[in-house]
Amino acid sequence: MGRLFILFLLLGFATTSIHAQEIEVCKSCEVKTIQAAVDMAENGDVIRIKSGTYKEHDITIIDKSLTIIGEGLPVIDAEMEGTAISIRAENFSIEGLKIINVGRSHTNDFAGILVSNSKNFEVKNNRLDQVFFGILLERSSEGIISGNKVTSNAKDQATSGNGVHIWKSEKITVKNNEVIGLRDGIYLEFVNNSEIIDNLCKDNLRYGLHFMFSDNDLYKGNIFENNGAGVAVMYSKFIDMQDNQFRKNWGSASYGLLLKEINDSELKNNIFEDNTIAISADNTNRINYIENDFKNNGYAIRIRGAVYDNIFERNNFLYNSFDVAYTGRLNDNKFNNNYWSGYSGYDLDKDGIGDVPFRPVTLFSYLVNRTPEAIVLLRSMFIDMLDFSEKVSPIFTPADLIDEQPQMKRIQW
Amino acid sequence: MKKIIYLFVLGLFTACSSEPQPIDYGNDNCNFCEMTIVSQAYSAQAVSQKGKQYKYDAIECMVNDQLQHNYDMAVNLVANFEQPGTMIDVNKAGFVINDSIKSPMGGNLAAFKKESPVINDGSEGTFSWEKLKTHFLQTDSLTTSYQ
Numbered sequence A: 001m002g003r004l005f006i007l008f009l010l011l012g013f014a015t016t017s018i019h020a021q022e023i024e025v026c027k028s029c030e031v032k033t034i035q036a037a038v039d040m041a042e043n044g045d046v047i048r049i050k051s052g053t054y055k056e057h058d059i060t061i062i063d064k065s066l067t068i069i070g071e072g073l074p075v076i077d078a079e080m081e082g083t084a085i086s087i088r089a090e091n092f093s094i095e096g097l098k099i100i101n102v103g104r105s106h107t108n109d110f111a112g113i114l115v116s117n118s119k120n121f122e123v124k125n126n127r128l129d130q131v132f133f134g135i136l137l138e139r140s141s142e143g144i145i146s147g148n149k150v151t152s153n154a155k156d157q158a159t160s161g162n163g164v165h166i167w168k169s170e171k172i173t174v175k176n177n178e179v180i181g182l183r184d185g186i187y188l189e190f191v192n193n194s195e196i197i198d199n200l201c202k203d204n205l206r207y208g209l210h211f212m213f214s215d216n217d218l219y220k221g222n223i224f225e226n227n228g229a230g231v232a233v234m235y236s237k238f239i240d241m242q243d244n245q246f247r248k249n250w251g252s253a254s255y256g257l258l259l260k261e262i263n264d265s266e267l268k269n270n271i272f273e274d275n276t277i278a279i280s281a282d283n284t285n286r287i288n289y290i291e292n293d294f295k296n297n298g299y300a301i302r303i304r305g306a307v308y309d310n311i312f313e314r315n316n317f318l319y320n321s322f323d324v325a326y327t328g329r330l331n332d333n334k335f336n337n338n339y340w341s342g343y344s345g346y347d348l349d350k351d352g353i354g355d356v357p358f359r360p361v362t363l364f365s366y367l368v369n370r371t372p373e374a375i376v377l378l379r380s381m382f383i384d385m386l387d388f389s390e391k392v393s394p395i396f397t398p399a400d401l402i403d404e405q406p407q408m409k410r411i412q413w
Numbered sequence B: 001m002k003k004i005i006y007l008f009v010l011g012l013f014t015a016c017s018s019e020p021q022p023i024d025y026g027n028d029n030c031n032f033c034e035m036t037i038v039s040q041a042y043s044a045q046a047v048s049q050k051g052k053q054y055k056y057d058a059i060e061c062m063v064n065d066q067l068q069h070n071y072d073m074a075v076n077l078v079a080n081f082e083q084p085g086t087m088i089d090v091n092k093a094g095f096v097i098n099d100s101i102k103s104p105m106g107g108n109l110a111a112f113k114k115e116s117p118v119i120n121d122g123s124e125g126t127f128s129w130e131k132l133k134t135h136f137l138q139t140d141s142l143t144t145s146y147q
Helices: A002-019 A034-040 A363-370 A372-377 A381-392 B002-016 B059-069 B129-138
Strands: A022-025 A046-049 A059-062 A067-070 A075-077 A085-088 A090-095 A098-100 A111-116 A119-124 A127-129 A133-138 A141-146 A149-151 A164-175 A178-180 A186-192 A195-197 A200-202 A207-212 A215-220 A223-225 A229-242 A245-247 A255-268 A271-273 A277-290 A293-295 A299-303 A311-313 A316-318 A322-326 A334-336 B044-048 B053-056 B073-079 B087-089 B093-097 B109-113
Touching (some): A034 A046, A034 A059, A085 A090, A133 A141, A186 A215, A229 A245, A245 A255, A322 A363, A363 A372, B044 B059, B053 B059, B059 B073, B073 B109
Parallel strands (some): A022 A046, A067 A090, A075 A098, A090 A119, A098 A127, A119 A141, A127 A149, A149 A178, A164 A195, A195 A215, A207 A229, A215 A229, A229 A255, A245 A271, A311 A334
Antiparallel strands (some): B044 B053, B044 B073
């Protein structure tokens, strides 16, 4: 049986070798450097890089459709000089490489892997360590970036780059990657129709995930932990945000999710836990917040100027210091059917909906917004009295900001 | 006790000065777009007449903020693109807008010293501070396109 299997395997190799040449790179091979292998390769060839350390930088691949496979995690050491690999091609893939020591610069965006003006490609299962930018895509489309692990030490570097940086591209899938310790974990600028799925972004200096001027994108199932701020979505529209976890973004200006000038989007089934501010919204219109959990945050939702037509439905607000904070008295947003752990009303008709409406904005949150130092009074009895009197006759807080149907039980979604 | 009073008086004076505080990269947030300031090549800062500090992650943020709010600043500084980490006064700076410059807020804008060859090679897209402001007012910049 075993022999048969080997025979099959050999047959398999034999048939592929008819179509495409295979070039092996190792220290004792005929081809000793990756650049040499690339130079002699033709369209459709496979380059197999055996384990070992290759001190090469600025490896350039232009207009060749290659399959580059690292076996036993070969190391490309760019020795702090420039980009490790740059590619401009269609139909290629890079997998199984370890790239370290990418050069740093204020004016050049050196990267572990730079993909430029390319189409239909795959970058998978690579390890990048001590990089400036990790994987940098520009003017490209239909690419998949999956299973990569990018690490660096941006926290103690004056200059730092982004883990996965995508600029002016479309139809890109970023899946199952880990990005730890860079400036922004995943950064998208002018990127449309793309998907960011199941990634882990941790310990990044600025944001876990950052959208700028990007439309019609989806991010789903990601975990954002202990970043400067979890996710920033700015100047974008039609962004679909689902099943993500925003955790432990602590600090005086730290957010789980920062929304600025974003329209027509949806947040569903996300979990916000242990953030100073879970969501900060500024200039956001027509956004639906449905079935999210806000747990143990300083602020669950802080609404700043110009926020209209947002709908908050069936969310769980659990043990936050402030559930909703407003800067002004105007309200054009709807809160309905949410569960508020701070709700103290009753349900006499036993229909699961509280008989007394709930006002999520307290006077104290208004005071703290104006005078942040007032936070030292949190939990004082005087504040409880103030909040109560404001509840009875709202003067400073938006009078019509009411959840008419507060749920008596935590919503299961 | 006397020492404490001296300290207090000293504190009073420093509180009123319009000396710009250095930007704490990685911790300070932009006054305009709220992004954390990380790039030393594109940052900008200003101090108002009363001594309030304004810090920005990009020069385009400073220009937009000042145009929208009509701030009157005592000091306006921008990062020197050729020597990141150092700041220059806007009146001693020349500005370049070029697609190859990837500034944080999509303005493709960087500042150089006025004497720099980049400013004086006679190519298009170089501005003085005053001209830059009128350019931002005229063009379809971030401010105008999103309001």
